[in-house]
Amino acid sequence: MTTVKKVLTGNEAVARGFYEAGGLLASSYPGSPTVELLESVKKYEGVYAEFSVNEKVALEVAIGSSFYGARSMVSMKHVGVNVAMDPLMTFTQTPMNGGFLLVTGDDPGMASSQNEQDNRILGKFANMPILFPGSSQEAKDYAKLAFDLSEEYETPIMLDITSRVCHARGIVTEEPRQEHEPKGFTPDNAKYTMLPPITHARQYAMKERIEALAKYAYDAPVNLLKEVEGSRVLLVASGLVYHNLLELNVPYSIYRPGMVYPLSGDRMKELSEQYDRIIVIEELLPFMENELKLMGISCEGKEWFSFTGELNTENIEEGLFNAGLITDRRLALLEKNDAVSRPPMFCSGCPHRPVFDILKKMKVLVMGDIGCYSMSVLPAFEASHTMISMGATVGITKGMNKVMRMKGNDKPLVSVIGDGTFFHSGMTGFANLLHQMEDSDNMTFIILQNGTTAMTGGQGNGSSGKYDVNDDMHIDIKKMLNTMGIENVQYVDQFDYNLFRDTLKEEVKKKGISVIIATRPCALKFKIKEPNYYVDPKICIGCRSCVKTNCPPIRMKQYPGIDKLKSSIDPNMCVGCSVCAQVCPVGAIKKSLKGEQKEWI
C-alpha cells in the first residue's frame, strides 16, 4: 500500500479519514471550530459535500445518504448539535445501512462560542459511542475507524474533537481511498420507520450495541495503556489532554481511551485492582470520572482539575501537584498579560457599521443575534442588548413585545438578524410572528443581507446568488416574507446613511411588523475598491463622529502646526465605503480622485 506523509490540521485529517474510508456524502453547517472540515472534503473528487442551511438539515441530508447505504458524515460545532438533536435522537435508534459519523467540534475555553457545553453528554444521551482524538493522526485514524464500527455495531458514531485539535497541525500518514459501494435502500419498516411498537424493540437494540461496544473497548487498539514500572497511580486522559500530560513526563501509568464512551467495565475494574489511585484528567465535565464511579470504581478528578477552560500542561502540573503526585512545580501559570486589549471589530467597509452607528444614536432597544454583527455588543457600538442563539432574536422580540404591550409600555423594539441566520432558523420565527398579531404590536426587523456566512469565513447562504453568479442560492427575502403575509418589507441601501436612518426612524414609529432588508454585501468577500477618503484637518472640528463609527483606519492624530487632535484615515486600510464622510457634520472628509491615494500630511 502506498502511503504518503503530510502536515494536516485536525479538520483536514478528519476529512482525509472520511475520504480514505470511502465516504460518499458529507454535510455540515459552518461554525468554528469545524468550518474547514467540510471545506477540506470539498477538495476530494468522487464525494458530494454541502454546507446545508442549518445543522438539522445537514444531519437529515446525511441520514438520507446513510439510509441508501453510503458512508456519510455530518460535521458541526458543539452548539449545532443542539439544533440537530431532534432527528439525531430518533435516527440513532435505527440500524445503520451506511456507516454514519457525526463530528462535533467542542470549544473548551470558548475561543469562538457562546457556551462551553460538553457534547460527550449528548453522545451518551443519544446512545452513541464517542471517539475523542488528540492529534491530527488520531483524528484521521478515528474518523476512518468510525465507519467500520458504525457498520459492524449498527450505530451512528460521534467524533468529539476540541477546537485546539481542529486547528492544530501535525504529521499524518495518508493511505489510499477504499471505495465503499452503497448497498441501496430496501424499504424495511422495522429499520427505517421509527414508530411504536417498532421503537420498543429498538430500545433493547441500542442497549445491546452499547454493551457490545463496551466489550470491544476492553482491548480496542484505540484504548492505550502506557504502563510505568512500579507505579501505584493510574492517570486517565484522552484527547489533547493526553499529549499535554506527556510533556510532564511523570512516573505514572497512563490509560488513554481513544473511545471515551463506552468504557469497558471489565477493563477498568481490572485496572482499579492494580492501582491504588486512579485520577481522571479531562476538560469540562467529569465525564469519564462519572463513568468510572457508575461502575463502582473509586477515582479522583474534578477536585484537582478545573471544570471550565482548557487543561494545558501547566494546569495539569498544578492539579497533579495539589493531588500530591509531584513535589516540584516547574511551570508557572501564564498570567494574564495587561497589554491593551484588541477586541475584534467590523472590517473596513463593513456594511454593518452604518446600521449599528444609527441604532446606537437612536438609543432603541435592540435584540441581537449570532453573526459578525454580534460584535455590535462591544464598544464603540454597544447597540444590541441580547444575544442567545442562532435565529433566536425573532421569537425573543415577539415575546418581549407582547408583555411590554400588555403592561402598557409602547416603546419600539428593533431586532437584527443576518441573512444566513435568517435562513438557518429565523424564517420559522417570522412565520410565528403572524400568529395572534395585535394592533399594539411594534416590532422592526432589520435583516442584514450581506450574502455571506461571514463570521465563519465567507461561506454562501440562501441569498448569496444576489451578489455571486456562481452561487445557486438566490432567495428573494422580500418576496418570501410578502408571500407569508408580512407585507411591510423593503430593501434599503445602508451606505446611503441618511436614507437608511430616516427609513428606520419612520418604521420604528409605525405599529405592527416592519422589515428593512439592508442590501450591502460582506466587505470581506465582495471587496469595495473605491478611492480612499482623507480628512482635511483644517475643516475637521475634532467631534469624533467618524472615530465613533470604529473603522480600523480612523483615529485622532496630531498634525504639525495644529494644536488640537484631528481625525485621520490610514489610506492603506480605507476601502472607500464613504460612511465616515456621511457622518461628518462639517464635510471635512473627502474622497481621493480615482487612481490617487491621498493623505493629508
Place this chain on the structure above:
Amino acid sequence: MDLRSIIIAGVGGQGLVLATRIISEAAFKAGLDVKTNDVVGLSQRGGTVWGTVKMAETVHSPNILPGEADIVLGMEPLEALRWSHGLKEGGLVILNTNRVYPTPVLLEKAEYPEEEIEKLKERFRVIEIDAQAEAKASGNIRAANTIILGVLSNFLEIEDAVWLEVLKENVPAKAVEENLVAFRRGREYVRE
C-alpha cells in the same frame, strides 16, 4: 535539532494561518516532527490572534510551555508585547514595526504601549523590521509575511532549498517569484 518553539502573534486578517503552515511544512520537509496551533482567536476580524509551532525529533503537544518559547514572531508590535511573557529570558523577538491600532486606542480609551514595546529590548533580542516597507521595496507589498519568514529562517536549522520549495507550494502561482525575492530579502536583513 533541539526543541524549537515559536509563538506567532498578530491581528486577525494578517495571514497567520498561512505563515504557520509554511513554517510547519518546512520543518516537516527538514525531517523534523512538528505540531502547531494554527490560530487561536477570531481570525479575520481584527482581534488578537496567536498560534504556535513546535519542532523537534518528537513533539507531544502543540502547546508551548509558559516561558519556554524561543521566538516570538510579532506581526504587530502590541501583539509581540502581549505574547512576550511566553518567551524565554534572552529569547528572540522578530518585530514587524507596522502598527495596527486596536479599538481602545482608536477610541482614545487607552494609549498604544510604545514604552513597553521599547523596553522589550532590555530583556530580549529584538529584531525590528518594517515588513510592509521591505515588501514594497521587494516588489509586492502583500509579501510582508514572507519577509518575516525570511528573517525567521536565520534562526532555524532548515536549509534554504526547503524553504523555497515550501514557499513555491503555498503562495499563488503568479506571486512565486516575488515571494522568493521577499524571502531572500528578509533572510539578508539580519546579516546586514
